[in-house]
Amino acid sequence: xxxxxxxxxxxxxxxxxxxxxxxxxxxxxxxxxxxxxxxxxxxxxxxxxxxxxxxxxxxxxxxxxxxxxxxxxxxxxxxxxxxxxxxxxxxxxxxxxxxxxxxxxxxxxxxxxxxxxxxxxxxxxxxxxxxxxxxxxxxxxxxxxxxxxxxxxxxxxxxxxxxxxxxxxxxxxxxxxxxxxxxxxxxxxxxxxxxxxxxxxxxxxxxxxxxxxxxxxxxxxxxxxxxxxxxxxxxxxxxxxxxxxxxxxxxxxxxxxxxxxxxxxxxxxxxxxxxxxxxxxxxxxxxxxxxxxxxxxxxxxxxxxxxxxxxxxxxxxxxxxxxxxxxxxxxxxxxxxxxxxxxxxxxxxxxxxxxxxxxxxxxxxxxxxxxxxxxxxxxxxxxxxxxxxxxxxxxxxxxxxxxxxxxxxxxxx
Amino acid sequence: xxxxxxxxxxxxxxxxxxxxxxxxxxxxxxxxxxxxxxxxxxxxxxxxxxxxxxxxxxxxxxxxxxxxxxxxxxxxxxxxxxxxxxxxxxxxxxxxxxxxxxxxxxxxxxxxxxxxxxxxxxxxxxxxxxxxxxxxxxxxxxxxxxxxxxxxxxxxxxxxxxxxxxxxxxxxxxxxxxxxxxxxxxxxxxxxxxxxxxxxxxxxxxxxxxxxxxxxxxxxxxxxxxxxxxxxxxxxxxxxxxxxxxxxxxxxxxxxxxxxxxxxxxxxxxxxxxxxxxxxxxxxxxxxxxxxxxxxxxxxxxxxxxxxxxxxxxxxxxxxxxxxxxxxxxxxxxxxxxxxxxxxxxxxxxxxxxxxxxxxxxxxxxxxxxxxxxxxxxxxxxxxxxxxxxxxxxxxxxxxxxxxxxxxxxxxx
Numbered sequence: 001x002x003x004x005x006x007x008x009x010x011x012x013x014x015x016x017x018x019x020x021x022x023x024x025x026x027x028x029x030x031x032x033x034x035x036x037x038x039x040x041x042x043x044x045x046x047x048x049x050x051x052x053x054x055x056x057x058x059x060x061x062x063x064x065x066x067x068x069x070x071x072x073x074x075x076x077x078x079x080x081x082x083x084x085x086x087x088x089x090x091x092x093x094x095x096x097x098x099x100x101x102x103x104x105x106x107x108x109x110x111x112x113x114x115x116x117x118x119x120x121x122x123x124x125x126x127x128x129x130x131x132x133x134x135x136x137x138x139x140x141x142x143x144x145x146x147x148x149x150x151x152x153x154x155x156x157x158x159x160x161x162x163x164x165x166x167x168x169x170x171x172x173x174x175x176x177x178x179x180x181x182x183x184x185x186x187x188x189x190x191x192x193x194x195x196x197x198x199x200x201x202x203x204x205x206x207x208x209x210x211x212x213x214x215x216x217x218x219x220x221x222x223x224x225x226x227x228x229x230x231x232x233x234x235x236x237x238x239x240x241x242x243x244x245x246x247x248x249x250x251x252x253x254x255x256x257x258x259x260x261x262x263x264x265x266x267x268x269x270x271x272x273x274x275x276x277x278x279x280x281x282x283x284x285x286x287x288x289x290x291x292x293x294x295x296x297x298x299x300x301x302x303x304x305x306x307x308x309x310x311x312x313x314x315x316x317x318x319x320x321x322x323x324x325x326x327x328x329x330x331x332x333x334x335x336x337x338x339x340x341x342x343x344x345x346x347x348x349x350x351x352x353x354x355x356x357x358x359x360x361x362x363x364x365x366x367x368x369x370x371x372x373x374x375x376x377x378x379x380x381x382x383x384x385x386x387x388x389x390x391x392x393x394x395x396x397x398x399x400x401x402x403x404x405x406x407x408x409x410x411x412x413x
Numbered sequence: 414x415x416x417x418x419x420x421x422x423x424x425x426x427x428x429x430x431x432x433x434x435x436x437x438x439x440x441x442x443x444x445x446x447x448x449x450x451x452x453x454x455x456x457x458x459x460x461x462x463x464x465x466x467x468x469x470x471x472x473x474x475x476x477x478x479x480x481x482x483x484x485x486x487x488x489x490x491x492x493x494x495x496x497x498x499x500x501x502x503x504x505x506x507x508x509x510x511x512x513x514x515x516x517x518x519x520x521x522x523x524x525x526x527x528x529x530x531x532x533x534x535x536x537x538x539x540x541x542x543x544x545x546x547x548x549x550x551x552x553x554x555x556x557x558x559x560x561x562x563x564x565x566x567x568x569x570x571x572x573x574x575x576x577x578x579x580x581x582x583x584x585x586x587x588x589x590x591x592x593x594x595x596x597x598x599x600x601x602x603x604x605x606x607x608x609x610x611x612x613x614x615x616x617x618x619x620x621x622x623x624x625x626x627x628x629x630x631x632x633x634x635x636x637x638x639x640x641x642x643x644x645x646x647x648x649x650x651x652x653x654x655x656x657x658x659x660x661x662x663x664x665x666x667x668x669x670x671x672x673x674x675x676x677x678x679x680x681x682x683x684x685x686x687x688x689x690x691x692x693x694x695x696x697x698x699x700x701x702x703x704x705x706x707x708x709x710x711x712x713x714x715x716x717x718x719x720x721x722x723x724x725x726x727x728x729x730x731x732x733x734x735x736x737x738x739x740x741x742x743x744x745x746x747x748x749x750x751x752x753x754x755x756x757x758x759x760x761x762x763x764x765x766x767x768x769x770x771x772x773x774x775x776x777x778x779x780x781x782x783x784x785x786x787x788x789x790x791x792x793x794x795x796x797x798x799x800x801x802x803x804x805x806x807x808x809x810x811x812x813x814x815x816x817x818x819x820x821x822x823x824x825x826x
Contacts, residue, residue, distance in 0.1 A: 061496030083474030
C-alpha cells in the first residue's frame with residue numbers, strides 16, 4: 001500500500017463541481033489501496049478577492065495581518081473538500097497549517113517551513129481517513145499564522161510528502177505535465193514524460209509555471225519524486241511528467257527545454273569602488289528587505305571601479321531601486337538605475353554537463369535573429385540570457401527550433 | 414484608565430469604509446485613555462456566502478468542517494481592522510479564536526466557551542496595542558476549530574470582558590439601544606436608556622434582536638455591564654442603552670417593554686400516560702438532537718393521560734416533529750402534531766415581581782382585540798403568550814399602547 005500526497009491548485013478546486021470531481025479522483029486513488037493526503041489551494045479568484053479587500057483597507061498593512069486574511073482562502077477549500085468526501089461516504093478530516101502543525105519561521109508572507117508535526121495525521125491515516133491540508137500556510141513558534149507566498153501550496157505538498165515519507169508527491173494542475181517550452185508560445189512544444197529534479201529545478205526557476213521552484217528544491221533535497229498531472233483529464237488515461245532523480249532517468253538529453261520568465265526587472269549600479277565585499281554591501285540591504293535576487297553579474301569597470309547588475313521580481317523593482325540608489329549615493333557610484341521591460345530566456349538540460357558548445361550555439365541562434373543579449377548567466381545544466389522583453393517570443397521560438405526540441409529528444413548519454 | 418471591550422457586528426464592518434470608521438471610533442476611545450479590546454463579526458453577507466458554498470458542496474457535511482469554513486469570515490475582518498488601525502498609526506494585533514485561545518467544548522456549530530486564556534492579550538495591552546479578536550469562534554482542547562452559532566460574537570465579547578475584568582462591554586450594532594418594542598412594528602416605541610440585566614435577558618430571549626441571549630446570560634452571571642450603541646451614529650452624541658445590575662437602576666417599572674418572536678413553532682403531543690418522568694421522556698430525545706426548547710406547557714388530560722406542548726425554533730420544526738412523533742407512536746399517544754405559523758409576544762418588567770394583576774391586564778387587552786391565546790408562560794418578570802402569527806403586530810401594538818409605553822416610564826419602585 002502506497003502513501004500518496006496530492007496537491008490540487010486553485011483552478012482544480014475552483015467551483016463546487018470541480019471540488020466534487022477532485023473528491024471522486026481522491027476516492028479512486030483510495031480504492032486502489034493507497035493512503036491519500038491532499039493539499040489544496042484557495043479556490044481560483046479567492047486570493048485575488050482577499051487581496052482586493054486588503055488593498056481597499058490598507059495596501060501597506062503589516063504582513064502578519066495580511067497572512068491572517070490570505071490564509072482563509074485555503075481554509076475554506078479544506079472544509080469544502082472534506083465535506084465533498086463525506087458526502088461520498090469517504091471519511092476525511094481537514095487541517096489548517098496551524099493545526100498540522102506546519103511550523104515555519106516568522107517571515108510573514110514568505111515564511112519557510114522548519115518542521116512538520118506528523119503524529120496526528122498518521123493517526124488519522126491509520127483510521128482510514130483522507131487528510132486534507134491547507135496549502136500555502138503554517139504557523140510560527142508563537143502560533144502566529146504565516147503564509148509561504150504564492151505557489152506555496154506546492155511546497156506544502158512536497159514538505160508533507162517528505163515528512164510522511166510518501167511514495168510520490170502528485171501535483172495536479174491545469175496542464176498534463178512539463179513541455180519543452182510553453183505551448184502558448186511554441187505550438188509544437190513537446191510533452192516531456194520524465195525529467196530529472198535538477199532539470200525541473202532549472203525549468204521551474206526559469207519560469208516554467210508548472211511547479212514552484214521552492215517545491216522542486218525541497219523535493220530535490222530529499223529525493224522526493226514529483227508527478228505533474230492534469231486534474232481536467234477525466235478519463236485518467238493521462239499523460240504526466242515524472243520528476244525524479246537523475247540516476248533514474250536513462251535518457252540524458254543535451255537540451256531538455258526552453259524556459260523563460262517575464263516577471264523580472266534589472267537593476268544596475270555603475271562606478272562603485274572595486275573592493276572586496278562590494279557585492280555583499282550592495283546585496284545585503286536588498287536581502288534584508290526580503291527581496292529575492294535572481295541573476296547577478298559583475299563587470300570590471302575603468303579606474304578601479306566596477307559595475308554591478310542583478311535582477312529581481314518585477315513587483316519588487318521600485319522597492320529594490322529605492323534601496324539600491326540610496327546605497328549608490330552613499331558609495332559615490334556613477335549611476336544607478338534599471339529596467340523592468342526585460343525577460344529571461346534559458347536552455348536547460350543535464351547533457352550540458354558533458355558537452356561544451358551549447359552556450360555558443362545558443363548565442364549564435366539569437367544573433368541570427370538580431371536579438372541583443374543584455375546579461376548572461378550559466379550553471380552546469382543551463383544557460384540563461386536576459387533580453388529586451390519585446391524579443392521574448394522570438395527568442396523562445398528560435399531556440400526551440402534551433403535545438404530541434406519539436407522532435408523526439410536526442411539522447412546524448 | 415478603563416478597559417473597554419467593544420463588539421462590532423457584520424453591518425458595522427460591512428465594507429472598507431465602514432471598517433475605517435470603526436478604526437476611527439476605536440482610536441477615539443483609545444485617545445481618551447482607555448485600553449480597548451475589540452471583537453468583530455464577519456463582514457455582512459460573508460457568512461451567507463460561505464453557507465452557500467457549503468450548501469453547494471454538501472448541505473449535510475459534518476459540523477466540524479462547516480466550522481472550519483464559517484470561522485474564516487471573522488478571520489478576514491480581524492486582519493482588515495488591524496490593518497486599518499495600523500494605517501492610522503495605532504498599534505494593533507489580531508487574534509483568531511484559536512490563537513487567544515477561546516477554549517470551548519466540542520459541540521461544533523453550537524460550542525460553549527469554557528475558558529479564555531488572557532495572558533497574551535494582557536501583554537499586548539501593556540504594550541499599548543489594540544487587540545482585535547475574531548468573534549463567534551474558539552477551539553476545543555484538541556485544537557479543532559469551533560463556532561458558537563450565529564450571534565456568538567456578542568458572547569465572545571462578554572466572555573472576553575469577564576475574563577479581562579473589563580469595566581464595560583460595548584455592543585455596537587445598527588440601532589442605538591433597546592426600545593420598548595420594535596419601532597418597525599410600533600413607530601412611537603420609546604428608547605430605554607437603562608434597564609436591568611434580568612429585563613434584558615427576557616427581552617433578548619423573547620426576540621428583541623439587539624443582543625443575543627447567551628451573551629446577556631453570561632453578562633448576568635458575572636455582573637458585566639453591557640452598553641448597546643449604534644456604530645452608525647458618527648457624532649457620538651449617541652443615545653445608548655446601559656444594561657446593568659438591577660441594584661444600579663433606580664427606576665423600577667411595571668412593564669419595561671413588549672418583546673416578540675416570529676421564529677417559533679409549536680409542537681403538541683396529546684394523550685400520553687400521565688406518569689412521573691414523562692416530560693423528560695418527551696424532551697430528552699429533542700435535547701439529544703441539540704434542539705433548544707423554549708416554552709413548555711403541560712395540561713392534565715382525561716383518563717390519566719396528559720397533553721404536552723412546547724415550542725422550538727422554526728428552523729428545527731420538521732426535525733423536532735419527526736423525533737416527537739416517533740416517540741408518540743411508541744408511547745401510544747393519541748395525537749402528535751404542531752404548527753409553525755405561531756408567534757410569541759411577551760411583556761417584561763422587574764416591577765412585576767411586586768405587582769400582581771399584570772398578566773390579567775395583558776389577557777384583557779388581547780381579548781379586547783379578539784386575539785386568541787394558544788399558550789401562556791410566566792416568569793417572575795415576564796408574561797409570554799403564543800398567538801397565531803397573523804395577530805402578532807396587532808398584539809404588540811395593543812399591548813404597547815395598553816401599558817402606556819409610549820409615555821415616560823412610570824416608576825413603581
